[in-house]
Amino acid sequence: MKIKLFKKGDIAVILVILVIAATFWIYKSQNTDRLEAVITVDGKTVETIDLSAVNEKIIFEPDTNPKVVIVAENGEIYFESADCEDKLCINCGKLSRKGDTAVCLPARTVVTVSGSDVGIMTY
């Protein structure tokens, strides 16, 4: 007697699940190479930028006090100007690698390039 464990329908469901899982895995692995910058104000994301796709200069002026101007161009992102006193955000320079971060404390604004080789940084 021939033993048949699964119906055709069961096999179809399993195949659908496998296809979905494979699609998700391919999507995730492709996105690990993507260079994505995130601008947050007061802990809330206000802009997400695919730096890999940025060639021409894009200017971001989030609603902050003091005012800050953030520029993305040629795969980099940086604070171009800030009305804060210390200008530490501008001194952070151009961010172009995963994990790079620039903070303007007075404007409560953080720019981060997503992803990092480490779990957490001490500085």
Add this chain to the structure above:
Amino acid sequence: MKKIGTIFAAVATVILIAVIVWDGYFNKNTSTDFFAMDTVISASVSGADSEICVEKIEACVNNLDALLSRHDEKSEISKINNSSIATVSEKLGGYLSSLLDICQKSGGAFDITLGAVSDLWSFGKNASIPDETELQKVLSECGYENISISGNTVTLSSGKIDFGAVGKGIALDEIRTILDASKINEATVSVGGSVLIYGKEAVKVGIRDPYGNAGRSIASLLLSDTCVSTSGSYERHFEENGKRYHHILNPKTGYPVDNGLISVTIISDSGLVSDALSTACFVLGIEKGTELAEAYGCEAIFITESKQIYTTESIASEIEITDSSYTLIGYEN
């Protein structure tokens, strides 16, 4: 037989869904980023209580800021600074006692009464070299010996108490207390670069490139259930007449420490100790700093301006150098 296959598929599906739901509930991840204590705080918490825990963390740090800030006239620290004698909470009394112990054991290399000297330098604002006469006058009024504690009464004969070098570490200890009282499996918290790794799972901790962006590391090590703090001369600084002046001041001279170090990282069970010792060991230098770290049962990593890395004895083998321009010297007895 076909029925057996269908039942098997149904049971497997139910188990799969149960596992997903179970995992989603008990390993629920919640993250937050917010500003307090004049810095950025990031927390990533995993566990059934993660959402409520993150709210508690934010409230805790804000409360601590109101307790410890010397720029807040209503804070307990301001009460002490503005009058020579004040009754303080048990919590603040405890912090002060622990910090005075570090002041003494470091031989004054760590001093929590340098507030007025820091103000003269104005790091982070319109920083400039202070007038020498004024600097020496203000410095002569400082000294941890001016603080005495009796029960909940604190007496300060002169100087201004400043928790700037330890507030972040204290916040980590308070956050750990919240996590301990909640259903939390793991968490990572950064209070302006002082970090808490909560839970048994090891986390790769990166040490900042002193010459590069704050997000870039030059070395890393796997750590679990501990606090890590770093003091670096790159944080707040300015240049005048071709010389670089940074914010880590020598309590003996009132001037920035100039001993060839660029950063010191301390690993300790206590955030208060890791934060305070990162400053104290920076001031003391490699040899005496190593002795102090060992006296407190901590691990220390010293990075010099010439990109050499010195460590306490047992941590050397744990460090992975990720930037080849740095050399791991390790422990030197």
